[in-house]
Amino acid sequence: MRVMEKILLFAQGPLFRLAFALLLAGLFRRFVLILWPAYSAWRRSRDRSLNWSGILRDIASWLVPISHAWRNRDLFTVVSYIFHIGLILVPLFLAEHLSLWRTATGLSLPALPNRLADALTILTIAGASVLLIVRLTSRLMRTFTRKEDLLVLAMILLPFLTGYAAGASWNPFSYNFMLLLHVLSAEALMIAIPFTKLSHCIFFPFSRFCAELGSKLVNDNEYLYKSPLAKESKS
Amino acid sequence: MNAKAEYWPRLMKPVEDDTLDEFIRAMGSVLRESNYGLPLSIYAQTCTGCLRCSQECQVFQETGDFKDTPHFRTEEIIRLHREFFLPESQGNSILNRSTTTEERERFNLKDLIESLYRCTLCRRCTESCPMGIDHRLVARFGRQVLSEMGLVPQNMGKSAIEQIYGIGNTSAFPKAAIVDTLDFLEEDIYDTYGVKCEIPRDKKNADFLMLAPISDYMMEAETLMGISMTLDRMGVNWTVSTEYCDAINYGLFYDDRVLMTVLGKIIQEAHRLRVKTVVIGECGHATRAAMGYWKSHLDAEGIEVKSILQVTSEAIRQGSVQPQREKNPERIVLHDPCNIVRGCGIFKPQREILEACCMEYVEMQPNGRYNYCCGGGGGVVIAEDLEKFRLEVAAKVKAEQIKKSNAEIVCAPCANCKKMLREVVDFYKLPVSVVGIHDLMAKALSVEAPSRIETAVA
Numbered sequence: 001m002r003v004m005e006k007i008l009l010f011a012q013g014p015l016f017r018l019a020f021a022l023l024l025a026g027l028f029r030r031f032v033l034i035l036w037p038a039y040s041a042w043r044r045s046r047d048r049s050l051n052w053s054g055i056l057r058d059i060a061s062w063l064v065p066i067s068h069a070w071r072n073r074d075l076f077t078v079v080s081y082i083f084h085i086g087l088i089l090v091p092l093f094l095a096e097h098l099s100l101w102r103t104a105t106g107l108s109l110p111a112l113p114n115r116l117a118d119a120l121t122i123l124t125i126a127g128a129s130v131l132l133i134v135r136l137t138s139r140l141m142r143t144f145t146r147k148e149d150l151l152v153l154a155m156i157l158l159p160f161l162t163g164y165a166a167g168a169s170w171n172p173f174s175y176n177f178m179l180l181l182h183v184l185s186a187e188a189l190m191i192a193i194p195f196t197k198l199s200h201c202i203f204f205p206f207s208r209f210c211a212e213l214g215s216k217l218v219n220d221n222e223y224l225y226k227s228p229l230a231k232e233s234k235s
Numbered sequence: 236m237n238a239k240a241e242y243w244p245r246l247m248k249p250v251e252d253d254t255l256d257e258f259i260r261a262m263g264s265v266l267r268e269s270n271y272g273l274p275l276s277i278y279a280q281t282c283t284g285c286l287r288c289s290q291e292c293q294v295f296q297e298t299g300d301f302k303d304t305p306h307f308r309t310e311e312i313i314r315l316h317r318e319f320f321l322p323e324s325q326g327n328s329i330l331n332r333s334t335t336t337e338e339r340e341r342f343n344l345k346d347l348i349e350s351l352y353r354c355t356l357c358r359r360c361t362e363s364c365p366m367g368i369d370h371r372l373v374a375r376f377g378r379q380v381l382s383e384m385g386l387v388p389q390n391m392g393k394s395a396i397e398q399i400y401g402i403g404n405t406s407a408f409p410k411a412a413i414v415d416t417l418d419f420l421e422e423d424i425y426d427t428y429g430v431k432c433e434i435p436r437d438k439k440n441a442d443f444l445m446l447a448p449i450s451d452y453m454m455e456a457e458t459l460m461g462i463s464m465t466l467d468r469m470g471v472n473w474t475v476s477t478e479y480c481d482a483i484n485y486g487l488f489y490d491d492r493v494l495m496t497v498l499g500k501i502i503q504e505a506h507r508l509r510v511k512t513v514v515i516g517e518c519g520h521a522t523r524a525a526m527g528y529w530k531s532h533l534d535a536e537g538i539e540v541k542s543i544l545q546v547t548s549e550a551i552r553q554g555s556v557q558p559q560r561e562k563n564p565e566r567i568v569l570h571d572p573c574n575i576v577r578g579c580g581i582f583k584p585q586r587e588i589l590e591a592c593c594m595e596y597v598e599m600q601p602n603g604r605y606n607y608c609c610g611g612g613g614g615v616v617i618a619e620d621l622e623k624f625r626l627e628v629a630a631k632v633k634a635e636q637i638k639k640s641n642a643e644i645v646c647a648p649c650a651n652c653k654k655m656l657r658e659v660v661d662f663y664k665l666p667v668s669v670v671g672i673h674d675l676m677a678k679a680l681s682v683e684a685p686s687r688i689e690t691a692v693a
Contacts, residue, residue, distance in 0.1 A: 030280070033276075037273050037276070038273060041273045045270060046530065046531050046533070047530035054580070065365065068363070080285065140289060140301060140304070146284065149283075197280065197281070197282065197283050199281070200283055203280060204281055204367065206277055207274065207277050207278055208369075210273050210274045210277045211367060211372055214372055215270070215369075215527075216270055216531065217270075217495065217528065217531040218268060218270065220533070221268055223268040224495045225495060228382075228490055228492035228493045228496055229387075229392065229493065
């Protein structure tokens, strides 16, 4: 099994750092692709005031969307909120992940208690399964579900399932093989973030902010002051 | 299929089969001249397809047709934008391009046009989007493109033509009639409310220029009387204009050029009369068009714009107007117009006014930012062809809300909502009357027992 360990070490070391670098580079590219047009839109508009307090209040209210979930008493919202908690906390703060983050970024993060991490993992897996089932059964959801939506859910489920199974007593493969699957699927997920809708994890504040910019009219624009409907008014 | 013909708004020009190409061309020219491209490219990356927007849509709740969801409109427009206007490398989601079900593949432009004009632009979906995607903005962009192509619903297009090239207001109401109405209103205020109140006309250098929607001069005279009495009692230097008096701005619903041209007319009038502040009367979209886009206009510098709700509530707070609550003993329910509450963020002023001028008022559930639209927003109320649609589908939730409140009077500080709610009350046979907020102010400011007030319209 020496080979397996070597592959695992490679996947956890250089390959992980590569995936992380690709993630950062991809996000940076997207940042530029958003911020540059946003800046030029702001430059173009005559009314340059932005309702910062409203934008920030909205973003904050959706970061902790308890009031929104309560207002609708809506299963989908509650499930997806719980799903997101584990999805963010477990990859970052699981005790076994800390050394990875230290070697890749030099950051030492606090560890989650093991019991809590296990519970969060199970909740995330359950949440993702419920979301998947809703996507496949609800008529409206099915109408609008893209292949991407299903693929992304599967890509999230995979590292959580393999990571949980690796340490479990019912693991059908060897610990190392399951761990390898876990590491590879997690790296695939990391690389996918900038290229799929997963990028909302970083970019969701921008859509609110750009909605405000998008509705600003362009300064000194002849188009706006050219008589509209002139042709129709004559007929 | 039958429902389709009934709900289709009559446009100024027929939709041809090759309209999609023209649509793409028009989209290109609108994108060049505006900032709409920015949100479109970002929404393509952040929309997770959770469909909360669709659950919140009052039209979809009734019809259950996927083409009525905000998500459908946004998706289709984003898809066209991505396919034709974004470089391949920025197309974001690699797999986004593929749609799944057969139903979606039968998409055609006619569906999109119908969907766009059936939207009431209420922005309830935007409030419920975790990503903050402004579906109203996207629908509005779609309508801008259609307007560029000349595919405007007849009523909206003709009203705007009348306002810009014709007599100067959306209802083609001549100047002589306006002067007559003002004379009549002065008399009527004295007869009905026992108050002597002068309505100053075309006075130069006034503090406030009051612009009401034109319907206030014709059908909602009580509102205009209430506003006149309030401003008169405040003792401010105010005026109305007889040259250009219509605050209505249908451009907000479908075209930035109409929006800016009409706004330009208002600003020109303000410059002519050398006023400091323009006050917009009780009208949701007029308020939003003026307050939201005032700073975008080239000539607006040096003039402020305010809503009459803000002016009145400020006067009540300062004590310069003292309404008597006992004059309005009925149970009143407040309707929040979308453009005023969600559009301009004016939430408290109307409540302060109601607290000061009536004995009992209740809220609808839900209210404020999450209120339901009256069902006639976005120009739906003025399209005759959509009458069945707006009453049977769009306004059903509203009718239930009103019924649940057990109120005798529905108060809506918006001319558009009042027109719609009158129809709703008629159609669903609700035992309530519909008034504006300044109708109540007028009663609360009257000096003798109001014997001749006609509030019941039902």
